[in-house]
Amino acid sequence: MSTFLYLLLVGAYITKTTSYTCPSGCDCAYYNSIHTLECNSQDLQEIPQNIPEWTTLLELDANELTELDLNFCDVCIYFEDFSFRYNRISNIIIKKNITSRYDKSRNLRCQDSTSIFPRVVNVDLKGNLIQKLPKCLWFVWPVLKILDLRENQIRSIQDLNLSGYFSSTNSMEELYLGGNRISQLIRKDLYSRTLALKRLRILDLSRNKIHTIDSGVFTFLDEIVDVNLSDNKIGFLSDFTFVTRGEKLETISLRRNYIDWISIHAFAGLPNLKRLDLSYNEISCLRPNTFSTCQVPNLNLLIPGLNFVNPELVHFHRRFKVNLSGLQYLQLRSNKWHCDCQLGDLISEQHSTSRIVQQTLLKCYTPMEYQNRSLSSTLALLNCQ
Template identity: 25%
Template sequence: MMGPVLAACLLIILSTAWISQANEALCKKDGGVCSCNNNKNSVDCSSKRLTAIPINIPTDTENLKLDYNKLSSLSATAFHRLSSLTYLSLFNNQLQALPEGVFDQLVNLNKLYLQENKLTSLPPGIFDKLTKLTELYLWGNKLQSLPHGVFDKLTQLKELWLGANQLQSLPSGVFDKLTELKTLTLNSNQLRSVPKEAFNSLEKLTWIQLQSNPWDCSCNDILYLSKWIREKQGNVSNIEAANCDQSSKAVLEITEKDAASDCVSPNTTTAIPIGTMTPASVIYDDIHEIKVPQENFQKFLGYQEPDHLPTQPQCLMSISGYLGLMMSLMLTSAAILYVFHFLKKA
């Protein structure tokens, strides 16, 4: 009976070697797609021209960088094995939509970077499982609206970046649950007003961007924003930067006499032609108080230019890694046949 026992042990050893080989193929320096830091459970797949996410990312990965690739879509299960992730970077890709449930398994995620993609909308509930999220970056997309309650579960969120999109209005109560929020950017959108009491829950807010929106100061809907800015002066940085669309007058200077007209719903107002909008790169270069300047963003994320790029970066493993895997599979198959042989004899 010792034969089957030895064969079973051999099978376990070979299986372990196969898994190790798979991870090595993902991260091997001499031709592997990504680089890994096993001590920090970190996988860096930045700037590899990827059109799909590698399938053999280790399940204990905590830090995953997929920025500066060519991802145009994600499968709904793309991250379902990666529940240990605390940091996920997908910025500067070509994502046009997010499938429902794509982030549902990332219950430990703290930081999510989705900026500089081509997102035009967000599915309802897309962030509902990310209850530990503290930073969410969505600027530089093409978002035209936000679903009702899209941020309601993000009660630990401290930074929300929505600038340089195409938002024409905000849903009522969209920020009501964000009581821990300290940073909010809404600059360079198409907002003409905000709902009454939109910012009332943001007691911990210390920095906001409202500039480069066509604020309609002839409409009495602007009076809430004007009053809120005056009350928060000195406590919230950059708050005075919002100017009226019709003049250079600051929103905080608007009185009831100035804004006497009844308002038209923001959803029915004429949108600013997209072609006249200032490019996001120009807008962000002109911001003096931004905490993470665009030119230093790569450094901020720990990004380094790779020494070389593979000739076929979509491949998940090098040729040597593939041959190693095939050898492991052959040995594993032999071990299985060996076990069955002895069991049959017994």
């Protein structure tokens, strides 16, 4: 009898812990330790109730959510992946008992905070109406690694509240901000020792409206390897634009901007740079060793009062040198190349190391008699020594 009762109790326990009702209109699936709840395209205006507590992946894409209240499931501690893409979310609500204050050292601290989702590593909020992230949000996602905020309404990186109060677990590795409304990268955006992005490896800032990047703005992104600034409105690069303390940056994309002037130290401090994309800009000439532009900038066309080298960053001249010997991929097509022997020096130098990608697609823009002629054939006609 005791054996029978034992088996009966075990069976009842298993039934209790494995039989859950999937919310109406949603699909539940199990893949080993991955338990998904998929409620996409259901015209939902709020997150369903009674979410199974074992859920690890929650998808509510293409619904009608206008706010994301992170109090929707107090017992769900196994979440690892959230996807709320293409809703109308403009507001994110965290626990009401989380407050913030400035302590005596002026470092913002979050009080009474608990880890609401201690296992969440990936949050996808692409295609919403988010302008700002709430303070203390990083305490409820303490191990977050990937955050996708593409195609929202963010105007400044400061609106993400990334610095000044972040916990000791700086876990973020990938941050996607493409397709927002960011217009400039100024030092106080990212230049902070208390920044929450010290482990960040990938930063996507493509398809914004960025026209200005301060010198040294990426300094404290110690682990950064990939920066995407394509499809912006950048017109110039000042000294030490991409300097980081870790010097691990490998890929920079500046494709489809308006760059016509690059300072001689713009690419200083990049000994591990492997891929550089400068295609679809307005560059007419580059120096072979520094990839700075040959011409003197027209100061009247740049922002009045702009200091190309911030006085606070003068020490960078002593520490960071231009060393691009590791570069393997260089994309230069569709610029306004002025075909002369000076440009020939650049092509010869890069050709010897097979760096330039699609070299046959490079065409002259000036002089007029060579316009749209391939750069290689023009240089042959010039008979440069």
